[in-house]
Amino acid sequence: MKDQTILVVEDDQKIRHLLRNVLEGEGARVIEAETAAEVMQVIGDTPLNLITLDLHLGADNGVDIAQQIRAVSQVPIIMVTGKDDVIDRVVGLEVGADDYITKPFHIREVIARVRSVLRRTGAPAPTPDADAAPSSAHFCFDGMTAYPDRLELIDRDSSPCELTSGDFKLLNVFLNRPKRVLSRDQLMDLTGGIEWSPLDRTIDNQVARLRKKIERDPSKPQLIKTVRGIGYTFASDVKVVQSPPVSAKSA
Helix, strand or coil, X not given: CCCCEEEEECCCHHHHHHHHHHHHHCCCEEEEECCHHHHHHHHHHCCCCEEEEECEECCEEHHHHHXXXXXXXXXXXXXXXXXXXXXXXXXXXXXXXXXXXXXXXXXXXXXXHHHHHHHHCCCCCCCCCCCCCCCCEEEEECCEEEEHHHCEEECCCCCECCCCHHHHHHHHHHHCCCCCEEEHHHHHHHCCCCCCCCCCCHHHHHHHHHHHHHCCCXXXXXXXXXXXXXXXXXXXXXXXXXXXXXXXXXX
């Protein structure tokens, strides 16, 4: 978390200052915001590594802010919700948040979830994966094309498919290992997440969200299939295509 820049979006001053103290104690640089306008101003002016976003900000709605953020940036978002805000959490995850923290929260949980999201979304960079295709390669599957080097997925109708950085990291793990059964432990490790436990639904939530974006019928998934009692497998054929070398000729 050291040297990471985190935006804390919270209208309760006590909670905002608590989060600031916790994150700065781990070496992060913290910026504070209370409104949607302030959030968009910071995003326009400052490179960010992560945002913590309270879903209830008085006049502003956290889900709406998440949508505004996703329209211009793929910066990781951790939502901060009330204990009973299940619907808000689900909607928030669907519009592109990467994880959530429930109030009242424990400091250790905040630190663990922030570290986990930063690892999953690329900070710090993960250890090189021996199974991964070269970064110059792209993948074709079920009418879609994924370009890992620029975090881009092209849909079956040739339009961009909006994925969060966490979504793309999970998809990339599957595309590099088609038709292999991957346990939840393996998926958490390969995506840079914290150690998985039987009560942790992070991977299941991520898979469900990814299915909604790439399956023809998410209610009957044919690409990412559940292997009962173990984890998941990417069942589609995947074609790895090497990008042509750059010409040495001068322009």
